[in-house]
Amino acid sequence: MDLSKAFEHDEKILLKPIQEANRNFYITVGLLSLIVGWGFYAYFQQFQNGLGVTGLNRPVYWGFYITNFVFFIGISHAGTLISAILRIAQAEWRRAITRSAEVITVMVILFGVASILMDLGRPDRIINIIKFGRFQSPLLWDVTSITIYLTGSTVYLYLPLIPDIAIMRDKTKKRKWLYTVLALGWEGTPKQWHRLELAISVMAILVIPVAVSVHTVVSFVFAMTVQPMWHSAIFGPYFVVGAIYSGIAALIVAMALIRWVYKLDDYLKDIHFTNLGILLFVFTLLWTYFTFAEYLTTFYGAEPTHMAVFWSKFNGEYKYEFWGMVVCCLVIPGIILSNRKLRTIKGSVFASLAITVGMWLERFIIVVPTLANPRLPYERGVYHPTWVELSLLAGCFAFFILLYVLFTKFFPIVSIWEIAEGRKHAVAEVAGRVKTYLPDTYGEMHGVVVSGQEEKTILKDIQQ
Numbered sequence: 001m002d003l004s005k006a007f008e009h010d011e012k013i014l015l016k017p018i019q020e021a022n023r024n025f026y027i028t029v030g031l032l033s034l035i036v037g038w039g040f041y042a043y044f045q046q047f048q049n050g051l052g053v054t055g056l057n058r059p060v061y062w063g064f065y066i067t068n069f070v071f072f073i074g075i076s077h078a079g080t081l082i083s084a085i086l087r088i089a090q091a092e093w094r095r096a097i098t099r100s101a102e103v104i105t106v107m108v109i110l111f112g113v114a115s116i117l118m119d120l121g122r123p124d125r126i127i128n129i130i131k132f133g134r135f136q137s138p139l140l141w142d143v144t145s146i147t148i149y150l151t152g153s154t155v156y157l158y159l160p161l162i163p164d165i166a167i168m169r170d171k172t173k174k175r176k177w178l179y180t181v182l183a184l185g186w187e188g189t190p191k192q193w194h195r196l197e198l199a200i201s202v203m204a205i206l207v208i209p210v211a212v213s214v215h216t217v218v219s220f221v222f223a224m225t226v227q228p229m230w231h232s233a234i235f236g237p238y239f240v241v242g243a244i245y246s247g248i249a250a251l252i253v254a255m256a257l258i259r260w261v262y263k264l265d266d267y268l269k270d271i272h273f274t275n276l277g278i279l280l281f282v283f284t285l286l287w288t289y290f291t292f293a294e295y296l297t298t299f300y301g302a303e304p305t306h307m308a309v310f311w312s313k314f315n316g317e318y319k320y321e322f323w324g325m326v327v328c329c330l331v332i333p334g335i336i337l338s339n340r341k342l343r344t345i346k347g348s349v350f351a352s353l354a355i356t357v358g359m360w361l362e363r364f365i366i367v368v369p370t371l372a373n374p375r376l377p378y379e380r381g382v383y384h385p386t387w388v389e390l391s392l393l394a395g396c397f398a399f400f401i402l403l404y405v406l407f408t409k410f411f412p413i414v415s416i417w418e419i420a421e422g423r424k425h426a427v428a429e430v431a432g433r434v435k436t437y438l439p440d441t442y443g444e445m446h447g448v449v450v451s452g453q454e455e456k457t458i459l460k461d462i463q464q
Contacts, residue, residue, distance in 0.1 A: 007420050011171065014412045014419075017262045019172060021409065024261075032402040039395015042388045043118065051121045053388050060371045060383040064393055065119035070363045071246070072112035072396070073146070073218055074239070078247030079105030080153055080211040084204040093275060095418040096267045100258060101251050102157040103413070107403050108250075109150045111396045118392055138220040145217045149210050156203045159196065162186050163417040175410070215243040227370050228305040229298060238290040245283040245329075246359035249352035252276050254404070256349045258413055267414050270345060277348040280355070281337035288330050308373045317382050318369050321361050328358025
């Protein structure tokens with residue numbers, strides 16, 4: 001198959017989800033919309049009657065909402081870090097997965113911000129942090145870093161979309177006016193390609209330190225206080241590792257669903273899940289190391305206020321959440337991802353689902369037990385969420401999935417132009433990079449000469 005026919009084939013397959021919609025799509029959208037609607041109803045009840053309808057109490061003034069905030073902001077690292085790092089490293093296998101990762105980033109940040117608004121009895125008071133904010137407060141650091149992160153991630157998602165939007169403008173009849181506007185007059189000239197590739201490269205470099213700073217600053221909201229088991233210097237890297245860990249897991253689950261629903265087996269291959277599974281196992285070990293160091297330090301120090309929180313997690317009110325986290329984030333992924341026979345697509349997806357649950361539990365046991373056992377002699381409370389918080393949690397997840405599904409109906413979830421570029425240039429580039437680090441004298445020393453035809457055959461084998 002020559003390049004022009006391959007490109008036409010890619011267009012046909014990757015544009016099919018946009019051009020066609022079957023009954024299952026409408027059923028999925030309908031069910032998700034019902035859950036989202038119920039979530040809006042729950043929030044209306046909270047807005048009308050106040051935070052008293054939730055399980056929040058004194059001193060547990062944070063609960064599911066701040067847990068969700070940290071969780072969603074963490075998952076947002078999936079697209080930015082994975083996509084940007086793989087792009088800078090010129091990992092050719094990234095081409096089919098970058099967009100699905102970048103979409104997760106932008107959409108999940110929105111729900112992280114929404115979780116903060118839900119936590120406010122009066123959402124209009126969010127304006128106060130802009131009108132009266134002081135940079136001495138980590139809360140304003142958080143607002144600033146997340147705003148920059150959302151802006152940068154949106155630009156980083158949009159730039160690689162432009163060539164594919166132009167393809168849809170020229171190839172599809174639906175929403176032509178929308179694609180014409182969003183394509184920004186793209187014609188694919190060499191000058192435009194040069195500017196686009198430069199802009200993508202610059203954004204890939206800029207977005208990495210921004211992404212790392214965001215979850216570091218999120219950890220500062222906790223670590224800059226003197227609350228027991230929060231005031232820790234390890235929280236910055238601990239939160240960043242946890243964010244990437246949960247982000248990779250979310251990406252694997254999203255890829256598996258896309259592959260299954262849209263029959264994209266030829267684009268989202270076993271190699272993608274294998275490589276991400278290995279990366280996920282590395283972060284399983286990193287997360288285990290940071291968790292062990294955090295709890296060992298607390299235990300060895302044996303400060304009474306810290307130990308009250310410590311034992312509430314190990315064998316107290318929150319023991320089920322704590323040990324559930326250990327099973328989901330260490331035991332299950334450790335067993336599956338360390339074994340090559342188990343590290344299949346199904347195995348990686350199962351481990352990723354467990355990690356997603358476990359990392360939400362991790363954020364919960366960071367937030368709630370400390371607030372329930374404060375340093376000052378307040379009355380100790382036990383937090384139990386009400387139907388309002390559970391409904392809003394379900395609504396957030398359903399709304400995220402709904403937006404993700406709708407995105408796949410407006411834009412290709414696998415980048416068409418990056419796949420085409422990979423077919424055209426990547427094999428030769430990879431072969432060129434291989435030559436740069438192999439000894440030049442090997443052929444001369446052993447009398448080995450590779451003819452032009454043999455080199456073409458090798459390149460063809462690599463491409464296949």
